[in-house]
Amino acid sequence: MKEAAHTNIHHLHARAQDEASEDRAKEEQQHAQREETPAYDLYAPDVYFNRELSWLDFNWRVLNEALDPDIPLLERLKFLCITSSNLDEFYMIRVAGLKQQIELGVTDLPPDGMTPEETIAAIRESVCRMNNAMADCFLDDIMPGLEREGVHLHSYADLDDESREWCERYFMEHVYPVLSPLAIDPGHPFPHLLNRSLNLVITVVDSMTDEERIAVVQVPPVVPRLVKIPVRRDGYHYVLLGEVIAANAAALFPGLQVKDSWRFRVTRNADLDIADDEASDLLKTIEEQIRRRRWGAVVRLEVDHDIPQSVRRMLQSAMHLQEQEIYPIRGPLNLADFMDLVKLPKKQLKDPPFTPRIIEELRGDHNIFARIRERDLFFHHPYDSFSSIVEFIEIAADDPDVLAIKQTLYRTSGDSSIVKALARAAENGKQVTAFVELKARFDEENNIIWARRLEQAGVHVVYGIIGLKTHCKLSLVVRREKKGLRTYAHLSTGNYNETTARIYTDFGLLSSREDLSFEAAAVFNYLTGYSHQTNWSKIIVAPVSLRQKTLALIQREMENQKAGKKAGIVVKMNSIVDAQVIRALYRASQAGVKIELVIRGICCLKPGVPGLSDNIRVMSIVGRFLEHTRVFVFENDGDPEIYFSSADWMPRNLNRRVEAMFMVEEPIIKERVLNHIVPTILADNVKSYILQPDASYVRPNVGPDEERVNSQERFIQYAETAYRERNAEEDDESE
Secondary structure, eight states: OOBOOOHHHHHHHHHHHHHHHTHHHHHHHHHHHTTOOOSSOTTSGGGBOOHHHHHHHHHHHHHHHHHOTTSOHHHHHHHHHHHHHHHHHIIIIIIHHHHHHHHHTOOOOOTTOOOHHHHHHHHHHHHHHHHHHHHHHIIIIIHHHHHHTTEEEEOGGGOOHHHHHHHHHHIIIIIGGGOOOEEEBTTBOOOOOOTTOEEEEEEEEETTTOOEEEEEEEOOTTSOSEEEOTTOOSSEEEEEHHHHHHHTGGGGSTTEEEEEEEEEEEEEOOOOOOOTTSOSOHHHHHHHHHHHHTTSOEEEEEEETTOOHHHHHHHHHHTTOOGGGEEEESSOSOGGGGHHHHTSSOGGGSOOOOOOBOOGGGSSSOOHHHHHHHSOEEEEETTBOTHHHHHHHHHHHHOTTEEEEEEEESSOOTTOHHHHHHHHHHHTTOEEEEEEOTTSTTOHHHHHHHHHHHHHTTOEEEOOBTTBEEOOEEEEEEEEETTEEEEEEEEESSOSOTTGGGTEEEEEEEEOOHHHHHHHHHHHHHHHSOOOOOOOSSEEEETTTHHHHHHHHHHHHHHHHHTTOOOOEEEEESOBOOHHHHHHHHHHHHTTOOEEEEESSOBOBOOSOTTTTTTEEEEEEOSSSEEOOOEEEEOTTTSOEEEEESOOBSHHHHHSEEEEEEEEOOHHHHHHIIIIIHHHHHTOOSSEEEEOTTSOEEOOOOOTTSOOOOHHHHHHHHHHHHHHHHHHHHHHHHO
């Protein structure tokens, strides 16, 4: 039975919002009482970076990987595709939101003080430069490099006769039947084109009247964009589907002469507008919003760079766009479509293969529950294999002593072994509860499919908390044992997604500690029912207490520093945006606390400003794997406290999501994090950037005699060395 959790968590959310509205008055009063008058106005716009421009800086860092000649060629193409795909989502969500603010006359400004109009203008300037850099990289570097390796992207006009004949047959057999040319004239208004659709605007001439007419043809997304030409056997040969259609467009307009064609691509507002406090059936509401997503307002129009002004003006008028919303593009539109080339069997053009290791505790013959009972098990993905987490759920699904399984699912892979195991567990008669977050952006359709399959298998599916997204990563297994029931918990910084677990860095913990398991169970009680649990010590939950706990931990380090005790903060996460947390860090820096922030993406905090943040260093790491780990280390006068979390320091995480930050207490794990993982990350001088007070990111200066440290490669080497040493020991024992 599907349900939506309501009253208690909504009440807590409202209470947290009310408390947040009083933050400024409380902060001012508290710090006035301490006679702490900062040299800077911590509420002034000039002490914050703009959120949107900071995200664009991150996308530039992704693009830099594509521009790096030391990276294998297909890996560079991959980063180019990711840069393009990232821009799509940025326009569909962030730029669309800015446009809505302008249309609604919103006057509230972000902490940096930039108006939506100013932000959009700055975005356009940066993105135009980014588009040019992407085109240069693709046309002048990536494709010539692939040509030398036997991978050819042909212009249709340059095809030999045999290839052209094959393309003509392919067009008539596989493409022509699905095309629908759309006339544009007073009797045929401009069509409402799909979001992210690639289209051709074609001019044709009526030979009887010499009248020129315009039509639009959508390049069908159901046909591969890269058409492989099988008659060429000397390597890999492709031509773009749009060129095949344009070259054979006469078949679409019998009796007319095709004069010319140009490409254009539409990006629409895709942010779901879900008033879930008014939705009686959240699943149906989201399904309807997903359908509407394809037809949202246009926020960006990409066109061929040589498109005639008359055609450009026609498109602009038809879509009610301003000039600044049109982006001329050199080369192919939507480079993300070229991700298919990354799959080519060209090992010499890719990173060396890496096989994640099975952690020492779970190698060989083992009972996973017995191993967890011995002590907490730590996973650093993708270096430690995610297959062990899948095994944990699969074994629980088939173990006759397991009575119940509870699981949160935010993003899952297309063919999820975990989801299959949950369904099998329910079919085996176990009590299975799955909390499926239907509002996981761009995974809504996938999650709806899994939710229905799980329901059909007998899983108790819960989804949709009013006003909140459930973003925490938790699973529980309740097992009957000799001494009674025991609960096993998995807590993680990353999703239960077997695909992304191979390319995202994340931390995970398997534990049977009673205190941790009890609080993990309490989190599920919040999600599925009514609970007034307030005594959290091992797990801190948003929106209940995560903000307050974060501020208290920062405050404690500041007070320790002033008292002459050991103090320091090291944080690694994806983004830092929340102004209240940033102000707390500024005050800690002003008190002398050394703060290291490793922020992959958005950073609205200005580091290294004398008198404000000169004790704060911000670095960003962009490399082979997507940095997704979230770890928080507080010195605590020589007795460091370590937390992992599903949350970044952003208003949405602290106010509008259910998140979990959990304490790490196992000495062996703490030692590995403090003495190996964190120092290796902070020492990275190959894939890192250092954020400057002027918002620029610069590479570290590495002297000729200085050791070069690529943290991700170091972790790969560590995992592979441990794996080889263990195999050698097993070989010795067998002899």
